[in-house]
Amino acid sequence: MENQRNLIWAVVLMGVILIGWNAGLHYFYPQPVRPVVAASTSPNSATPVADAAPAKPTREGGLQAPADMALEARDLKQELASPNRVAIDAPGLKGSINLAGGLVDDLLLARHRESIAKDSAPVRLFSPAGTPAQHFAQIGWVGENGVQAPTADTLWQADGRKLTPQTPVTLSWSNPTGQTFTIRYAIDDNYLITATQGVRNAGAAAITVKPFALVKRTEKTASIDTWTLHSGPLGAFDGTVSFATNYKDVAATGQVSPAGAPNWIGFTDIYWLSALIPDGKIKAQGDYRALGDGLFRADLVWPSVSVAPGQTAGQSVRLFAGAKENAVLEAYEKQGVTNLSLSIDWGWFRWFEKPIFWLLDSLFRSVKNFGLAIILLTLIVRGMMFPVAQRQFKSMAAMKAIQPKMKVIQERYKDDKETQQREIMALYKQEGVNPLAGCLPIFLQIPVFFALYKVLVLTIEMRHQPFILWIKDLSAPDPLHILNLFGLLPFDPPGFLGIGVLAIALGTTMWLQFKLQPAAMDPAQQQVMAIMPWMMMFVMAPFAAGLLIYWITSNLLTIGQQRYLYARHPQLKAQAAKDQQNIDRSVARDIKTKGPAKSPKR
Template identity: 50%
Template sequence: MKDDHKNFVIFALLAAVILFGWPTIQHWIFPQQNPAPTVVEGGKTKVVPQPGADPAADSPQALRDRQIVLAESPRVQIETPALRGSINLKGARLDDLVLTKYDETVAKNSPPIRLLSPGGAAGGYFAQFGWQGAGVQAPGPNTVWQASGTKLTPTTPVTLTSTSQTGQIFRIELSVDQNYMFGIRQTVANVGTTPVSVTPYALLSRANRSTDADQWAAHVGPVAVANRAANYINWKDIESTPEQLATTGGWVGYSDHYWLTALVPDQKVPVQLQHRGTAAQAYQADYQLAQPLSLAPGKKVTYSSRFFAGAKEVKLLEHYEDDAGIVQFDRAIDWGWFGVIEQPIFYYLDWLFRLVGNFGVAIILLTLTIRALLFPIAQKQFASMASMRAIQPKMKALQERHKDDKQRQQQEIMKLYKQEKVNPLAGCLPMLLQIPIMFALYKVLLLTIEMRHQPFVAWIRDLSAPDPLTPLNLFGLLDFAPPSFLAIGVVPILLGVSMFFQMRLNPAPMDEMQKQIFSIMPWMLMFMMAPFAVGLQVYWITSNVVTILQQQWLYSKHPALKEPVKKEAKVK
């Protein structure tokens, strides 16, 4: 009775630590989950506004203010299959850009994602290109440039021109591809009578931090690649001390959860990358050449660079890295420690999705593939469990014989393992292998934009977000949304049920404390997994169902596992 009471106290403390400490652990270890794009209220699925994608997107007043600002200066329109916006001829700024392929929400009439906004409007965010120099009056932020055309498209580049009073002609030739990459050619022609020294630069100005959360496992904020190393920088760090990086090859910019802006200098010319900020949370990323360019009378010089403004599509980033030679451009996605697992999972999952057309089905097929690969290990696990089951009576007898000498008890048990050729850790291997796979899949679902707003069935409109349907409001019949920490969705409940039936098939442990832990574990996991992506829960449910079928078959091969444990046997 004393031991039973002690075990119960330990079990209760362990359960309390897991239930109440899990939110803190989850927030520290795992990236914050994407918010659910819908809720189910009054029996209907309602779209949840997602202002985080653009702080001013859902505000008519903000949109009206932006339109006023846009009308204050002459502009060149931008129109591509992926982008729409305009170039501000005052200051030669790219400050008006929306991503036409991506919407704010899953609603049919949702506005597209706005990435760039002009200074003076809500969410000011723009790129600017120019020169600094000695003996030259370079165009400034108030200079109004002359444009060679009225619209920038993939087939119609535009050249901006400005002539200085010191005798130099400045040109910026702008081009854009079918996706999100702008080509920038900055040219200075010295038509004066004296030599000048010029340094081309580019800057990104951002009036506010991103509304996406920056976490240790999913970086959001300033980013730079210098000397073939990715630097994920905290907002707060650059508010007090600028981050300066000298490099040849690399880039500098800002990474949101799904979106990226990046200044890409000539990859073969030494430059100084820089991030800086203010206490008022205004930020600037920029670069300039390490050495100025000397320009004699009658000569001209051209400097070529790029500017990326768009979605962090995995294959597109890798295309720019491989074909355009942009050093480590794929590091815009913070894969982290498990990148070696995450990227193959992404490619295989993406291939399955393109094959079947439904992302939920693709996750199920991925699960079946993983379980098939792990099946030989599962067979060894069951053989090990059968062996452990067979020696349980001998172990119990040893524990009773040496209950007052724990050290001797452990020595005798280890000796028994060696005699019977049993490895007690072999049964843990499949679970240990599943942990990095599940974490990798979790990050793939969370980080990659290819998974964003992908529906599955019925009410599940986004597999990268939690399940919005919960019995706490009678599955949406009551017109209210419960707090997130209580909103246990239907899919997490199915996960708990599948885990319950799976654990019922396992041999009952002899230790009472273990029995108690195993009996409540499915329902604890149900609460713990509820805030996670539905896609991850679909993976786990499918894995549990496969495990149940697999166990039924393996039990037929190892019937000893179903036999009740015999009472203590005498140990010689």
């Protein structure tokens, strides 16, 4: 009865886990994405107000409502047709600068596509003000004491028609009182735009202006924000990068002013980042503001500058707008951008995750396939733990060999659990067996498994990486599901019912692995262990295909090691069979002469 009760509780708990996992799955592994149309906001300042709840985001973000997508396409066509634009043509970024306001509001990421389709368009990061996916940067000044400074409606003049890494472009505008404002834009091969601000005073009196730079965006296109994956306001202040601030925090208070001098400030999605980087010569104030209607702004504001007649004042600010490619971010760090690579939300275990990423990326550069790189990574990890695994398997084999003796103790003291446990511990000591030795390799693999999970989920390098056959994206779940006959039926199974080929392979290899392990003493435990592989099949089915490939490969290597051990030590099985014969005779003799063992009186 006790065993049956334990089994019932185990089955109930497994059912709760499966249902709860399906309900909260997006908190652990965000679901497949829709095509990205990334964010932006209107250049007009507004009074901070609380926002309405946004539509449920996806892992990459982007517009979700069909009406918004259609409106965005129409607005983009109209906005980008304007002749008042300077083209941007660089290896990393394509797009244009809007001469109305001098805004950087049209940016495409040339190295990244919206989907795995061959004809997919580049990812759009910036969109003009007023469009549903608005997201842009503005560099400017606030005039003080009546000084007329350029605004978001100012039409600038450009000294060139195309911004490239070889050809910077300077925008200029003069007010009626003799002041000329300039912005010189330069771009590199990746995702960094440098804006050098200047103001020349040809008037009769000194003027005072306050320089600023800002990034505006809509929350409507934000990617999912969870406890393992941050999306929202992000910056480095006095060298410290904190992921604690999200859009709700800013919307609730209207303004958040992090402590410390900003090294950089902006907004992040899981894969993308738009951030302003002050030059550091003059300390700026960094703030996040909520503007209402789901619009947010990251500001850099410098102290007021007085410019005497005939004098010129200026400074520079850099704009990072692109994909969070680890190598690119680290290269910018070497150029003086403090901790920009920490914009990737590695979490508490960065010290372990980054080496795993480095090894995986190095293997990929050698074999040119991330699926093969994951398999090689598994081989390396298992090879490093081979001595520990051998000790584990020897302990498991020894446990299997003493199972008959343990069974006798269980039968003899089945009504006296305390004596049963004492006798079993004495048997362990006599045979030199450590029942916990088999857990060590599992504990050692947990950090590797979690590190690979983080690498697959948050690194842009893993995005849209194919393996073989039907696996076109290792960072996404297995696309072939059994219940819809691998896509032949026109529906997608809900939640954890989306069991794919990789999930079945995972459950099968885990079942084979458990079959080679010594059986548990408790019959209820045996039944739980029999169910476990198939429960894990359901739990892991929605995870990244690359993660399942790692686990399947690890299971196959474990099975191979187990068979290797048993082939090397056939005496363990022979000894177990001999012990079983001796114990059977001993039990029969005891029963014949003494009768069944009874528990002591209390």
